[in-house]
Amino acid sequence: MGTDVRVLQQSDWDQWYDNLIRAFGGVPESPEERELWRSLTEIDRSVGVWDGEACVGTAGAFSFRLTVPGGAAVPAAGVTMVSVAATHRRRGVLRSMMRRQLDDVREWGWPLAVLTASEPEIYGRFGYGAATHCVNVEVDTARVRLSVPPGTDDVRLRYAAPADVLDACEAVYARKVPGRPGMPARLPGWERVVVLDPESGRDGASPLQCVVAERAGEVVGYARFRVRPEWDTAGPKGVVAVQDAEALDPAAHAALWRFLFGIDLTSTLTARGRPSDDPWLSMVSDIRRCGLRVRDSLFVRLVDVGAALEARTYQAPVDVVFDVEDDFCGWNAGRWRLTGDAKGASCGRTTDAADLALSVRELGAAYLGGVSLVSLGAAGRVRELRQGALAEAAVGFGSAVAPWLPHGF
Structure with a gap:
């Protein structure tokens, strides 16, 4: 070369x-x-x-x-x-x-x-x-309404300059991180990425705007967005482009999205990279008018199979031997016995007969709990060597909350 x-x-x-x-x-x-x-x-x-x-x-x-x-x-x-x-x-x-x-x-x-x-x-x-997968949406807010939970009206919303409330918003984000697989803790300096607002990135929309949700004087959520004014002979049809939104409880979440849906002179809301189980998706009156598109997001590679599988917990008990194929990082190849539950796990080399055979790529896909080992098995990418092992492992690997990457890097 x-x-x-x-x-x-x-x-x-x-x-x-x-x-x-x-x-x-x-x-x-x-x-x-x-x-x-x-x-x-x-x-x-x-x-x-x-x-x-x-x-x-x-x-x-x-x-x-x-x-x-x-x-x-x-x-x-x-x-x-x-x-x-x-x-x-x-x-x-x-x-x-x-x-x-x-x-x-x-x-x-x-x-x-x-x-x-x-x-x-x-x-x-x-x-x-x-x-992980995410959803992009384009909502017809002129025809879609939200059904909000009790307490939504008790949440106070106020506009704030994004930079002025950055610390409070980052505190909300930090409290959300442990509860959802796939979220990275933000290192010092990364808070600047979320308020970066070059004119070249606005696509004709306004500078970045921010609304914070408060309860008893505490910030419990925020939304950052831009508005792109549009008009035709029938009147206004502006677009609200949501950059990010986080909240600590259902009422604050609902208050923020109700606000975004109802901004004056707009009839469309767009958002990219939202979690596939975003709560507001269960509040809408007509999901068909939300223009959902699902796409891949975070790709995971297990560099150390044993350490990676020990680092997470399992929502149901697992005791399974994987025969792992890894042509690129040969140190991972071979049989590994994983035992674990909701309290912890251990994973080490074994000479026991394998229950499941798969490549490290499939382990990476299933690792955060958003891709089912059963679905990978149905695609022929996981081979079941002991009857029942695939379903047992799939239940254990699952996650009650969809894994999600909130921003690129």
């Missing part, structure tokens, strides 16, 4: 990042965006591929702690900023970066690597499985 994979140096960041921007279309970012991602880049956890003096590949990792079933915050490499120059496609550049990166993650002692995929077919061959 004539290329060299090496850890990024601070002095090379601009060239490295320019290669990334070009690979994703070449549209320049605002100075504010660029400086933010410069500050968040973990230089010593990022690699580049160089052909002579030219950077032709990029890949980084963020030091995340990811919520798993049971509420534990597990160290995970948030794989990010992956690109290959168009001049160097199909020359092993991506594979060399994935190899270096997963070896590094193992050395760091982190059991998981996670990513969002620009093209989902790319990462399966490296052992990543689609573990």
